Amino acid sequence: MAILEISNLSKAFGNQTVLKDVTFSVEEGSVFGFIGRNGAGKTTTMTIALGLLKADDGSIKINGKTVQYGDTETNNYVGYLPDVPEFYPFLTAREYMELSAEISGIEKKEAAEKITELLVMVGLEDNKKRIKNYSRGMKQRLGIAQALINDPLLLICDEPTSALDPIGRQQLLSILKKVKEKTTVIFSTHILSDVESVCDEVAILNDGRIVKQGTVKQLKAGLASEKWMVVCEEEEHGRLLLEAISTDDAFHDVTLNGPVVNGESTDGRDAMGKLLAHLNALSITPVRIERKEATMEEVFVEAIK
Amino acid sequence: MRGFKAFIIKEIKENTRNYRFFILGIVFAVVGLLSPLSARFLPELLSNMIDENITIILSDPTYIDSWMQFFSNMNQMALVAFVLVFSSILSKEYDKGTLVHMVTKGLPRLTIYYAKFTVMLVSWTFFFWMSFAITLGYTFYYFPEGTTDGLFLSVGSLYLFGILLIALLMSSAAFFSTVFAPLLTVGGFLAVLFILNLFPFIEEWSPLQLASRNTELLIRTNADTALNQSLFVSALLILFFLVIGSIKFRKKALN
Amino acid sequence: MMQTISDYLPILIPLFILQLVLLVTAIIHLSKNDRLTQQNKIIWALVIVFINIIGPIIYLVFGRKED
Numbered sequence: 001m002a003i004l005e006i007s008n009l010s011k012a013f014g015n016q017t018v019l020k021d022v023t024f025s026v027e028e029g030s031v032f033g034f035i036g037r038n039g040a041g042k043t044t045t046m047t048i049a050l051g052l053l054k055a056d057d058g059s060i061k062i063n064g065k066t067v068q069y070g071d072t073e074t075n076n077y078v079g080y081l082p083d084v085p086e087f088y089p090f091l092t093a094r095e096y097m098e099l100s101a102e103i104s105g106i107e108k109k110e111a112a113e114k115i116t117e118l119l120v121m122v123g124l125e126d127n128k129k130r131i132k133n134y135s136r137g138m139k140q141r142l143g144i145a146q147a148l149i150n151d152p153l154l155l156i157c158d159e160p161t162s163a164l165d166p167i168g169r170q171q172l173l174s175i176l177k178k179v180k181e182k183t184t185v186i187f188s189t190h191i192l193s194d195v196e197s198v199c200d201e202v203a204i205l206n207d208g209r210i211v212k213q214g215t216v217k218q219l220k221a222g223l224a225s226e227k228w229m230v231v232c233e234e235e236e237h238g239r240l241l242l243e244a245i246s247t248d249d250a251f252h253d254v255t256l257n258g259p260v261v262n263g264e265s266t267d268g269r270d271a272m273g274k275l276l277a278h279l280n281a282l283s284i285t286p287v288r289i290e291r292k293e294a295t296m297e298e299v300f301v302e303a304i305k
Numbered sequence: 306m307r308g309f310k311a312f313i314i315k316e317i318k319e320n321t322r323n324y325r326f327f328i329l330g331i332v333f334a335v336v337g338l339l340s341p342l343s344a345r346f347l348p349e350l351l352s353n354m355i356d357e358n359i360t361i362i363l364s365d366p367t368y369i370d371s372w373m374q375f376f377s378n379m380n381q382m383a384l385v386a387f388v389l390v391f392s393s394i395l396s397k398e399y400d401k402g403t404l405v406h407m408v409t410k411g412l413p414r415l416t417i418y419y420a421k422f423t424v425m426l427v428s429w430t431f432f433f434w435m436s437f438a439i440t441l442g443y444t445f446y447y448f449p450e451g452t453t454d455g456l457f458l459s460v461g462s463l464y465l466f467g468i469l470l471i472a473l474l475m476s477s478a479a480f481f482s483t484v485f486a487p488l489l490t491v492g493g494f495l496a497v498l499f500i501l502n503l504f505p506f507i508e509e510w511s512p513l514q515l516a517s518r519n520t521e522l523l524i525r526t527n528a529d530t531a532l533n534q535s536l537f538v539s540a541l542l543i544l545f546f547l548v549i550g551s552i553k554f555r556k557k558a559l560n
Numbered sequence: 561m562m563q564t565i566s567d568y569l570p571i572l573i574p575l576f577i578l579q580l581v582l583l584v585t586a587i588i589h590l591s592k593n594d595r596l597t598q599q600n601k602i603i604w605a606l607v608i609v610f611i612n613i614i615g616p617i618i619y620l621v622f623g624r625k626e627d
Contacts, residue, residue, distance in 0.1 A: 050409050052559050070555050071413050080409040086401040088315065089626065090322040102311035103412045130322075132626055146406060324585075324620040331582050335575065335613065342571045390621070443571055 009058035020208040033199035034188040042188035079147030083159040089132030104150035118145040137168035157187035192296040206304040220294040226268030227292040312420040333432040337439025344370035368451025371444040376519040395478035455526030459519040466515035476550030512539040586616035
């Protein structure tokens, strides 16, 4: 079942269009990556889903219920972590969590256990400092803890890793992986390595439109061309191979670098067969021949072309 | 009213830890002390300073002078300090985006709005009457001949005027997002009241009477038609400010 | 004159105590405040000590730089 359904969403600020007819849905139990360049409209989409911003057109459903602007019932199913989370600086982490729990309508007794559990998970359990003394990473971790207080069905994170140092990022991603067991997570980012390490499915947003959506595997498979590489024993062999395949239009963007021939083909499988045939005909024995796996970066660059 | 109590506790912690309550406590207590003191002290100070060759007639101060000082100090110091201290009641939250977490956890916006108003109202009530009690005690001590006739009406009027300004402050904090806008709104509102007072017809309906006729009320000891009209208009305005503010706040963009 | 002063003592003493409490609170906060430079601290200290009542209040409202 789809936990989040966005249909035909449009939004403009003045005469600047931010979202045009955005449609996608997020299945329950997945980690969904929402990718796009800075200013592509990721944050706008998320704030509309939280009822914090009014859409010009289209609708969003969370757990089957339509999101209203202003106070919205759907927020009961949602946890939210903004990109730069700010909390009341005069409270301690525990006090803040108690406030969050009470607002979410959790029983006092149950809340105390839950708060300890969550604070342990994000590594802030013994912290008696007030939030005003927290570092960025600590605030981000507290952000996750407070977003999970109401056992949300959907956790929305806006660029959770972009402001963090490498260690903070690792900590945060491993927390997200843990969270995944119970909650559907949607997170926006432009850091593609994060997407590869945690996301099941992604949608790519460009110029206010969804240009690609699918699982990481599907998107990679759907790339228009596949890269391959042949490593020969001698430069001479490389040159011979290059010559032989230059007339074949199954190959393109072929380059020679010493004994290494790099190139792209629309059909990787077919290209491999042909390459082997050419090598055989030329009686060249390669050191290595391989199909290169596509990276998310290639998928992304092609999608936003 | 889920979360009302929790949010109130958060507000109380905030105002305590940010020294707001502390500052207001001191200011209101000082006003309470200063009023009887200056009523008693000023004439003597004046007569000491003036050349002995000039004779001026200074009537002995009475309890009326003490309350006169109270009204003027309350208007010019305490109320101003109160509005200043609470002018950032919402702007700080907008600025930092801290309300986003509250709203996305399902805390109704009206709860936020009225919890904040309640905290201001209770603070005003507490500090105002504390200041009043101090002045009352010392006024009895220094001017034992004074009475309390008309006291409730004249002091109560000023108290209500304070509530009117607090309601306006809350409302304009919902409409505007900067710290200064609510201050300007309250200041502008007072300026408009003063200008409108030039027209006698408006003057007898104006809420400004609640803050300007206190000494007169203390002596008259009963309300006249104009004051009743003023009380009526003020009550309506308080409701009006609160309601339009809350309507606006329900639909305000918070991110 | 002595007569007058003792007449005012019941009101002057609490007034003095209030000022002292305000002053001490502000000075203690200032001395622990690590968000201000040494130079700013000295300026604030002068403001707190020499501007009666208003000085400490201004510091506590605008000078803390905590959030």
